[in-house]
Amino acid sequence: MCDLHLHTTCSDGILSPETMVLKAKEVRLAAVAIADHDTVDGVDPAIRTGKQVGIEVVPAIEMSCLYQKFDVHILGYYMDFHDPELLSYLEKVRAKRLERAEKIVAKLNEQGFPLDVKRVLEIANGGALGRPHIAQALLERGHVKTMDEAFVRFIGYHSPAYVPKMEISPLEATGVIRKYGGIPVVAHPGSYRDDKLLNVLIEAGLMGIEVYHPDHDAAMSEHYLEIAQKNDLFITGGSDCHGGRKGRLFIGETNVPYRYLAQMKKYKGLA
Ligand code: AMP
Ligand code: FE
Ligand code: FE
Ligand code: ZN
Secondary structure, three states: OEEEEEOOOOOOOOOOHHHHHHHHHHOOOOEEEEOOEOOOOOHHHHHHHHHHHOOEEEEEEEEEEEEOOEEEEEEEEOOOOOOHHHHHHHHHHHHHHHHHHHHHHHHHHHOOOOOOHHHHHHHHOOOOOOHHHHHHHHHHOOOOOOHHHHHHHHHOOOOOOOOOOOOOOHHHHHHHHHHOOOEEEEOOHHHOOOHHHHHHHHHOOOOEEEEEOOOOOHHHHHHHHHHHHHOOOEEEEOOOEOOOOOOOOOOOOOOEOHHHHHHHHHHOOOO
C-alpha cells in the first residue's frame, strides 16, 4: 500500500522528511509521496532516508490555489523537482506566503492580539509559511487554547484576521506542474464539491483525482472514483498527514493500493 499525500517541516507538518519516512516504515507502507505546500525541499532528504530503510519516495508537491475566493489544492507528482526555473517559481510563491503572513499578523495586532512575525518565522523554521504556524504562535501567546480555535476565531476563511492567499489559479498550477513533467491531480475535491470546476480543470489538463482522503466519506470517494474512471484519470489518495499537528498522526490511515501509483509510474516510464 502507499500514502501519496504527506506534509513535513518543509511546509506546515511537524515531522521532518526523514522522520516521516521512518513512520512510513513503521506502518509498513511500500511507498509515500512527500507533498508539501508550495515546496519540494523535503523530497531529496526523504528519498535519502527511503533508500536507507527501503521505502519508495515519490516526489510531489501540493500547490495552494484560489478559485473564486475558495481554496483549491493541486497535487503534482513526478515533476522535474531539481529544475532551477521551477525552484525559482516556487521561491516566488513562498515569498507571497511571507507577505500574507505579515498582513495576517498586522491584522491580529490591530485587533488587540499582539504577535511577533519573527516568532512565526521561527516556528516555520524555513518551511513554507502557513496559517498553522500563525495558529501555533497564537496558542503560545495564550490568545487561543487550541489550533482549531485559532482558525475559527481569527484566521479561518470567515474570520476577522483572514487574508486570502496569492492569486494562483488551479489552472495555472495545473499548467506549471505539466510544464515541469509532473502529473497534476486535484487534492481532496470533497472539501468544496464543485464538479463543474473539475470539468474545467480536466479540460485544462488535469490528469488525476485524489479519490481517497480523510475528508471524504465512502459516498464521496465513490463519486470521485466514478468521475476519474469516466474521464480516464489517475486515481490517488493519502492521509494528508501533518505529523500530528491536527492532534494525532494520520499516516497509515488512508492508504491506496500500489497499483494506483504503478499506473502513474508506467505513464512516466518509471515502471
Ligand atoms: P495556508 O496554506 O496558509 O492557507 O494554511 C492552510 C493549512 O492550514 C491547511 O493545509 C491545513 O494544514 C491547516 N488548517 C486549515 N484549517 C485548519 C483547522 N481548522 N485547524 C487546524 N489546521 C487547519
Ligand atoms: Fe497543510
Ligand atoms: Fe490540501
Ligand atoms: Zn495537504
